[in-house]
Amino acid sequence: MSAGRLDGRIALVSGGLRGIGRAICACLAADGASVVITDLDAADSPDAVAAIGTIENASYIRLDATQEEAWIAARAQVERDFGHLDILVNNVGSDLTGKVQDLTLADWRRLMTLNVDTVFLGTKTFQPLLAKAGVSTPYGSSIVNVSSIMGLVGMGDVSAYNASKGAVRLFSKSNALEFADAGIPIRVNSIHPGFVETPLLHQGMARWAERDGVTAQELIDGMAATTPIKRLAQPVEIGKVVAFLASDDASYMTGSEVVVDGGWTAR
Ligand SMILES: NC(=O)c1ccc[n+]([C@@H]2O[C@H](COP(=O)([O-])OP(=O)(O)OC[C@H]3O[C@@H](n4cnc5c(N)ncnc54)[C@H](O)[C@@H]3O)[C@@H](O)[C@H]2O)c1
Numbered sequence: 001m002s003a004g005r006l007d008g009r010i011a012l013v014s015g016g017l018r019g020i021g022r023a024i025c026a027c028l029a030a031d032g033a034s035v036v037i038t039d040l041d042a043a044d045s046p047d048a049v050a051a052i053g054t055i056e057n058a059s060y061i062r063l064d065a066t067q068e069e070a071w072i073a074a075r076a077q078v079e080r081d082f083g084h085l086d087i088l089v090n091n092v093g094s095d096l097t098g099k100v101q102d103l104t105l106a107d108w109r110r111l112m113t114l115n116v117d118t119v120f121l122g123t124k125t126f127q128p129l130l131a132k133a134g135v136s137t138p139y140g141s142s143i144v145n146v147s148s149i150m151g152l153v154g155m156g157d158v159s160a161y162n163a164s165k166g167a168v169r170l171f172s173k174s175n176a177l178e179f180a181d182a183g184i185p186i187r188v189n190s191i192h193p194g195f196v197e198t199p200l201l202h203q204g205m206a207r208w209a210e211r212d213g214v215t216a217q218e219l220i221d222g223m224a225a226t227t228p229i230k231r232l233a234q235p236v237e238i239g240k241v242v243a244f245l246a247s248d249d250a251s252y253m254t255g256s257e258v259v260v261d262g263g264w265t266a267r
Pocket of ligand 1: 092148
């Protein structure tokens with residue numbers, strides 16, 4: 001087997017069983033990392049068993065990323081099993097659309113918990129193990145936070161998601177500066193996917209289709225038509241960029257926002 005750029009590195013991905021998270025796990029593993037996949041499912045669930053079976057050197061921890069105790073328990077397990085962590089990908093997130101007047105405070109808080117608290121908790125909990133790994137790695141360890149193009153530009157009826165993903169973008173930048181200023185060897189970057197074919201996207205399209213009296217496929221075709229590249233992304237196209245950011249190939253990148261959107265925000 002040829003040497004991979006992440007050989008010997010330990011990575012943890014939140015929400016790693018499906019969609020973009022699953023592809024990130026596969027791409028990190030393809031580059032040689034040992035990947036700790038985390039998600040809501042039980043360890044003996046069909047998706048968890050399938051992921052461990054198909055992704056090389058992968059292990060699984062059940063982790064509800066909104067719960068601080070769950071993060072602390074996961075850190076204890078990673079410390080016991082590996083001693084340190086080289087790569088953290090804060091991927092968990094969901095969507096929410098609707099006019100401000102139609103959203104409830106409970107809807108808003110649920111989304112902020114899922115999209116923003118999870119990034120804060122992952123970073124806070126794993127900082128010590130990432131810093132430990134970073135001192136013995138030439139260019140430090142790496143955090144990649146999954147934001148969105150909706151963290152860069154606004155869109156009508158998307159205010160809650162816009163706010164949450166904008167928060168992830170700026171949290172990443174201030175975190176990158178905090179670590180650099182203190183000499184803590186952890187690079188922090190955010191990634192901003194455009195429209196990606198995942199279970200989340202399909203569920204969202206099904207809801208919109210019902211509301212608007214069209215088919216989900218018509219909505220998906222419409223999204224592709226508004227994208228300069230004229231198609232949606234496949235999750236692996238995001239996973240490969242995350243693997244790059246996690247690797248020493250991105251050694252001079254921290255506080256960066258990396259857009260992977262088929263040209264959507266270029267206009
Ligand atoms: N799909 C897109 O078009 C798109 C575009 C830009 C950004 N994103 C972002 O990418 C990330 C992944 O999105 P996706 O489309 O792959 O979503 P998805 O819903 O298809 O997959 C998300 C995964 O996270 C898990 N999960 C949900 N809540 C969790 C929790 N509390 N703790 C642990 N795991 C949890 C789910 O079980 C699932 O496996 C999200 O942050 C999303 O906002 C998605």
